Amino acid sequence: MSVVNAGTKGYNFKYADLATLMNHVNKELHVNVRFRSDRDGDMWTQSTVICDENWNETTPPLCEMPVIVVVKKGMTQDDAFYAGVTKARRYSLMGALGIAATEDVELLSNSLKRDTGELSSDSEAKHRVDGILNELAIPKGRESQFISERLRQNVDYAHLTEAQARRFIEWHEQWKKSQTKQTSKENTNE
Known part of the structure:
Protein backbone atom coordinates (compact mmCIF):
# COMPACT_ATOMS: atom_id res chain seq x y z
CA MET A 1 0.00 0.00 0.00
CA SER A 2 1.21 3.46 -0.87
CA VAL A 3 0.98 6.20 1.78
CA VAL A 4 0.47 9.94 1.17
CA ASN A 5 0.87 12.72 3.72
CA ALA A 6 -2.46 14.32 4.62
CA GLY A 7 -1.29 17.91 4.65
CA THR A 8 -4.39 19.90 3.68
CA LYS A 9 -6.57 21.23 6.45
CA GLY A 10 -10.14 22.39 6.04
CA TYR A 11 -13.33 22.38 8.08
CA ASN A 12 -11.34 21.29 11.17
CA PHE A 13 -9.79 18.12 9.75
CA LYS A 14 -6.78 17.08 7.70
CA TYR A 15 -6.95 15.22 4.42
CA ALA A 16 -4.89 14.41 1.32
CA ASP A 17 -6.11 16.81 -1.37
CA LEU A 18 -6.54 15.76 -5.00
CA ALA A 19 -3.47 17.67 -6.19
CA THR A 20 -1.26 15.91 -3.62
CA LEU A 21 -2.71 12.53 -4.59
CA MET A 22 -2.23 13.17 -8.32
CA ASN A 23 1.36 14.29 -7.71
CA HIS A 24 1.98 11.05 -5.78
CA VAL A 25 0.35 8.93 -8.51
CA ASN A 26 2.40 10.58 -11.27
CA LYS A 27 5.80 10.89 -9.56
CA GLU A 28 5.88 7.95 -7.14
CA LEU A 29 3.62 5.32 -8.71
CA HIS A 30 4.22 6.37 -12.36
CA VAL A 31 0.60 5.68 -13.29
CA ASN A 32 -1.57 7.65 -15.71
CA VAL A 33 -5.17 8.02 -14.61
CA ARG A 34 -8.24 9.88 -15.74
CA PHE A 35 -11.56 10.29 -14.04
CA ARG A 36 -14.90 9.29 -15.45
CA SER A 37 -18.13 11.05 -14.54
CA ASP A 38 -21.41 9.20 -14.87
CA ARG A 39 -24.92 10.39 -14.23
CA ASP A 40 -27.99 8.33 -13.56
CA GLY A 41 -30.96 10.62 -12.96
CA ASP A 42 -29.90 12.97 -10.19
CA MET A 43 -27.09 10.66 -9.05
CA TRP A 44 -23.56 11.56 -10.18
CA THR A 45 -20.59 9.25 -9.68
CA GLN A 46 -16.85 9.49 -10.23
CA SER A 47 -14.56 6.58 -11.03
CA THR A 48 -10.87 6.14 -11.84
CA VAL A 49 -9.59 4.71 -15.13
CA ILE A 50 -5.95 3.62 -15.48
CA CYS A 51 -4.33 4.54 -18.81
CA ASP A 52 -1.17 3.52 -20.65
CA GLU A 53 1.56 5.97 -21.69
CA ASN A 54 -0.53 7.02 -24.73
CA TRP A 55 -3.57 7.68 -22.50
CA ASN A 56 -5.48 4.67 -23.83
CA GLU A 57 -7.71 3.23 -21.14
CA THR A 58 -6.35 -0.08 -19.83
CA THR A 59 -8.99 -0.76 -17.19
CA PRO A 60 -12.72 -0.33 -16.93
CA PRO A 61 -13.83 2.41 -14.51
CA LEU A 62 -12.67 1.45 -11.01
CA CYS A 63 -13.96 2.28 -7.54
CA GLU A 64 -17.11 4.20 -8.44
CA MET A 65 -17.91 6.79 -5.76
CA PRO A 66 -21.08 8.88 -5.37
CA VAL A 67 -20.86 12.67 -5.62
CA ILE A 68 -22.34 13.87 -2.35
CA VAL A 69 -23.30 17.55 -2.36
CA VAL A 70 -23.30 19.30 1.00
CA VAL A 71 -23.80 23.08 0.90
CA LYS A 72 -21.85 24.59 3.78
CA LYS A 73 -22.07 28.17 5.00
CA GLY A 74 -20.70 30.60 2.42
CA MET A 75 -20.82 28.10 -0.47
CA THR A 76 -22.87 28.34 -3.61
CA GLN A 77 -24.60 25.25 -5.00
CA ASP A 78 -21.91 25.06 -7.71
CA ASP A 79 -19.12 25.26 -5.10
CA ALA A 80 -20.74 22.43 -3.17
CA PHE A 81 -21.19 20.29 -6.29
CA TYR A 82 -17.56 20.64 -7.40
CA ALA A 83 -16.34 20.01 -3.85
CA GLY A 84 -18.38 16.79 -3.96
CA VAL A 85 -16.85 15.84 -7.33
CA THR A 86 -13.34 16.45 -5.99
CA LYS A 87 -14.01 14.42 -2.85
CA ALA A 88 -15.45 11.51 -4.88
CA ARG A 89 -12.40 11.60 -7.17
CA ARG A 90 -10.03 11.54 -4.19
CA TYR A 91 -11.68 8.51 -2.65
CA SER A 92 -12.03 6.74 -6.01
CA LEU A 93 -8.34 7.29 -6.77
CA MET A 94 -7.27 6.13 -3.32
CA GLY A 95 -9.43 3.01 -3.56
CA ALA A 96 -8.47 2.16 -7.14
CA LEU A 97 -4.72 2.41 -6.50
CA GLY A 98 -4.57 1.30 -2.87
CA ILE A 99 -3.40 4.64 -1.48
CA ALA A 100 -3.75 5.52 2.19
CA ALA A 101 -3.39 8.97 3.73
CA THR A 102 -1.43 9.40 6.95
CA GLU A 103 -4.17 11.30 8.75
CA ASP A 104 -7.30 11.40 6.59
CA VAL A 105 -10.16 11.77 9.04
CA GLU A 106 -12.63 13.15 6.52
CA LEU A 107 -14.61 9.98 5.92
CA LEU A 108 -17.58 9.51 3.64
CA SER A 109 -19.51 8.47 6.72
CA ASN A 110 -19.33 12.07 7.94
CA SER A 111 -21.36 13.25 4.95
CA LEU A 112 -24.98 13.02 3.96
CA LYS A 113 -25.62 9.68 2.31
CA ARG A 114 -27.59 8.54 -0.68
CA ASP A 115 -28.97 5.05 -0.93
CA THR A 116 -26.39 3.34 -3.11
CA GLY A 117 -26.85 -0.02 -1.43
CA GLU A 118 -27.40 -3.37 -2.98
CA LEU A 119 -30.72 -4.38 -4.44
CA SER A 120 -32.88 -6.58 -2.30
CA SER A 121 -33.78 -9.92 -3.86
CA ASP A 122 -37.45 -8.91 -4.04
CA SER A 123 -36.98 -5.47 -5.65
Whole structure:
Protein backbone atom coordinates (compact mmCIF):
# COMPACT_ATOMS: atom_id res chain seq x y z
CA MET A 1 0.00 0.00 0.00
CA SER A 2 1.21 3.46 -0.87
CA VAL A 3 0.98 6.20 1.78
CA VAL A 4 0.47 9.94 1.17
CA ASN A 5 0.87 12.72 3.72
CA ALA A 6 -2.46 14.32 4.62
CA GLY A 7 -1.29 17.91 4.65
CA THR A 8 -4.39 19.90 3.68
CA LYS A 9 -6.57 21.23 6.45
CA GLY A 10 -10.14 22.39 6.04
CA TYR A 11 -13.33 22.38 8.08
CA ASN A 12 -11.34 21.29 11.17
CA PHE A 13 -9.79 18.12 9.75
CA LYS A 14 -6.78 17.08 7.70
CA TYR A 15 -6.95 15.22 4.42
CA ALA A 16 -4.89 14.41 1.32
CA ASP A 17 -6.11 16.81 -1.37
CA LEU A 18 -6.54 15.76 -5.00
CA ALA A 19 -3.47 17.67 -6.19
CA THR A 20 -1.26 15.91 -3.62
CA LEU A 21 -2.71 12.53 -4.59
CA MET A 22 -2.23 13.17 -8.32
CA ASN A 23 1.36 14.29 -7.71
CA HIS A 24 1.98 11.05 -5.78
CA VAL A 25 0.35 8.93 -8.51
CA ASN A 26 2.40 10.58 -11.27
CA LYS A 27 5.80 10.89 -9.56
CA GLU A 28 5.88 7.95 -7.14
CA LEU A 29 3.62 5.32 -8.71
CA HIS A 30 4.22 6.37 -12.36
CA VAL A 31 0.60 5.68 -13.29
CA ASN A 32 -1.57 7.65 -15.71
CA VAL A 33 -5.17 8.02 -14.61
CA ARG A 34 -8.24 9.88 -15.74
CA PHE A 35 -11.56 10.29 -14.04
CA ARG A 36 -14.90 9.29 -15.45
CA SER A 37 -18.13 11.05 -14.54
CA ASP A 38 -21.41 9.20 -14.87
CA ARG A 39 -24.92 10.39 -14.23
CA ASP A 40 -27.99 8.33 -13.56
CA GLY A 41 -30.96 10.62 -12.96
CA ASP A 42 -29.90 12.97 -10.19
CA MET A 43 -27.09 10.66 -9.05
CA TRP A 44 -23.56 11.56 -10.18
CA THR A 45 -20.59 9.25 -9.68
CA GLN A 46 -16.85 9.49 -10.23
CA SER A 47 -14.56 6.58 -11.03
CA THR A 48 -10.87 6.14 -11.84
CA VAL A 49 -9.59 4.71 -15.13
CA ILE A 50 -5.95 3.62 -15.48
CA CYS A 51 -4.33 4.54 -18.81
CA ASP A 52 -1.17 3.52 -20.65
CA GLU A 53 1.56 5.97 -21.69
CA ASN A 54 -0.53 7.02 -24.73
CA TRP A 55 -3.57 7.68 -22.50
CA ASN A 56 -5.48 4.67 -23.83
CA GLU A 57 -7.71 3.23 -21.14
CA THR A 58 -6.35 -0.08 -19.83
CA THR A 59 -8.99 -0.76 -17.19
CA PRO A 60 -12.72 -0.33 -16.93
CA PRO A 61 -13.83 2.41 -14.51
CA LEU A 62 -12.67 1.45 -11.01
CA CYS A 63 -13.96 2.28 -7.54
CA GLU A 64 -17.11 4.20 -8.44
CA MET A 65 -17.91 6.79 -5.76
CA PRO A 66 -21.08 8.88 -5.37
CA VAL A 67 -20.86 12.67 -5.62
CA ILE A 68 -22.34 13.87 -2.35
CA VAL A 69 -23.30 17.55 -2.36
CA VAL A 70 -23.30 19.30 1.00
CA VAL A 71 -23.80 23.08 0.90
CA LYS A 72 -21.85 24.59 3.78
CA LYS A 73 -22.07 28.17 5.00
CA GLY A 74 -20.70 30.60 2.42
CA MET A 75 -20.82 28.10 -0.47
CA THR A 76 -22.87 28.34 -3.61
CA GLN A 77 -24.60 25.25 -5.00
CA ASP A 78 -21.91 25.06 -7.71
CA ASP A 79 -19.12 25.26 -5.10
CA ALA A 80 -20.74 22.43 -3.17
CA PHE A 81 -21.19 20.29 -6.29
CA TYR A 82 -17.56 20.64 -7.40
CA ALA A 83 -16.34 20.01 -3.85
CA GLY A 84 -18.38 16.79 -3.96
CA VAL A 85 -16.85 15.84 -7.33
CA THR A 86 -13.34 16.45 -5.99
CA LYS A 87 -14.01 14.42 -2.85
CA ALA A 88 -15.45 11.51 -4.88
CA ARG A 89 -12.40 11.60 -7.17
CA ARG A 90 -10.03 11.54 -4.19
CA TYR A 91 -11.68 8.51 -2.65
CA SER A 92 -12.03 6.74 -6.01
CA LEU A 93 -8.34 7.29 -6.77
CA MET A 94 -7.27 6.13 -3.32
CA GLY A 95 -9.43 3.01 -3.56
CA ALA A 96 -8.47 2.16 -7.14
CA LEU A 97 -4.72 2.41 -6.50
CA GLY A 98 -4.57 1.30 -2.87
CA ILE A 99 -3.40 4.64 -1.48
CA ALA A 100 -3.75 5.52 2.19
CA ALA A 101 -3.39 8.97 3.73
CA THR A 102 -1.43 9.40 6.95
CA GLU A 103 -4.17 11.30 8.75
CA ASP A 104 -7.30 11.40 6.59
CA VAL A 105 -10.16 11.77 9.04
CA GLU A 106 -12.63 13.15 6.52
CA LEU A 107 -14.61 9.98 5.92
CA LEU A 108 -17.58 9.51 3.64
CA SER A 109 -19.51 8.47 6.72
CA ASN A 110 -19.33 12.07 7.94
CA SER A 111 -21.36 13.25 4.95
CA LEU A 112 -24.98 13.02 3.96
CA LYS A 113 -25.62 9.68 2.31
CA ARG A 114 -27.59 8.54 -0.68
CA ASP A 115 -28.97 5.05 -0.93
CA THR A 116 -26.39 3.34 -3.11
CA GLY A 117 -26.85 -0.02 -1.43
CA GLU A 118 -27.40 -3.37 -2.98
CA LEU A 119 -30.72 -4.38 -4.44
CA SER A 120 -32.88 -6.58 -2.30
CA SER A 121 -33.78 -9.92 -3.86
CA ASP A 122 -37.45 -8.91 -4.04
CA SER A 123 -36.98 -5.47 -5.65
CA GLU A 124 -38.64 -4.72 -8.97
CA ALA A 125 -35.31 -3.72 -10.54
CA LYS A 126 -33.72 -7.04 -9.47
CA HIS A 127 -36.61 -8.96 -11.04
CA ARG A 128 -36.25 -6.95 -14.27
CA VAL A 129 -32.48 -7.57 -14.41
CA ASP A 130 -33.02 -11.29 -13.81
CA GLY A 131 -35.69 -11.32 -16.53
CA ILE A 132 -33.32 -9.66 -19.02
CA LEU A 133 -30.55 -12.13 -18.20
CA ASN A 134 -32.98 -15.05 -18.69
CA GLU A 135 -34.32 -13.57 -21.94
CA LEU A 136 -30.79 -13.27 -23.30
CA ALA A 137 -29.89 -16.78 -22.02
CA ILE A 138 -26.89 -15.59 -20.02
CA PRO A 139 -25.46 -18.67 -18.23
CA LYS A 140 -25.34 -18.78 -14.43
CA GLY A 141 -22.01 -17.46 -13.21
CA ARG A 142 -21.57 -15.14 -16.23
CA GLU A 143 -23.99 -12.43 -15.07
CA SER A 144 -21.30 -10.12 -13.62
CA GLN A 145 -19.17 -10.26 -16.76
CA PHE A 146 -22.14 -9.67 -19.07
CA ILE A 147 -23.46 -6.69 -17.11
CA SER A 148 -19.92 -5.28 -16.66
CA GLU A 149 -19.32 -5.34 -20.42
CA ARG A 150 -22.61 -3.53 -21.11
CA LEU A 151 -22.08 -0.86 -18.45
CA ARG A 152 -18.31 -0.57 -19.13
CA GLN A 153 -17.50 -0.85 -15.43
CA ASN A 154 -16.79 -3.65 -12.98
CA VAL A 155 -20.08 -4.95 -11.62
CA ASP A 156 -20.66 -7.73 -9.12
CA TYR A 157 -24.04 -9.25 -9.95
CA ALA A 158 -24.43 -10.53 -6.39
CA HIS A 159 -24.00 -6.97 -5.08
CA LEU A 160 -25.76 -5.05 -7.85
CA THR A 161 -26.78 -1.51 -6.86
CA GLU A 162 -30.00 0.28 -7.78
CA ALA A 163 -28.08 2.69 -10.07
CA GLN A 164 -26.32 -0.17 -11.87
CA ALA A 165 -29.61 -2.04 -12.30
CA ARG A 166 -31.31 1.04 -13.78
CA ARG A 167 -28.43 1.61 -16.21
CA PHE A 168 -28.51 -2.05 -17.28
CA ILE A 169 -32.28 -1.91 -17.81
CA GLU A 170 -31.85 1.28 -19.89
CA TRP A 171 -29.10 -0.42 -21.93
CA HIS A 172 -31.47 -3.34 -22.61
CA GLU A 173 -34.29 -1.04 -23.71
CA GLN A 174 -31.96 0.80 -26.12
CA TRP A 175 -30.57 -2.50 -27.41
CA LYS A 176 -34.09 -3.83 -28.07
CA LYS A 177 -34.98 -0.66 -29.98
CA SER A 178 -31.86 -1.02 -32.14
CA GLN A 179 -32.73 -4.69 -32.80
CA THR A 180 -36.27 -3.72 -33.82
CA LYS A 181 -34.95 -1.03 -36.19
CA GLN A 182 -32.46 -3.50 -37.68
CA THR A 183 -35.18 -6.12 -38.25
CA SER A 184 -37.48 -3.49 -39.76
CA LYS A 185 -34.71 -2.31 -42.07
CA GLU A 186 -33.96 -5.88 -43.20
CA ASN A 187 -37.66 -6.52 -43.91
CA THR A 188 -37.85 -3.32 -45.99
CA ASN A 189 -34.85 -4.37 -48.09
CA GLU A 190 -36.41 -7.76 -48.98
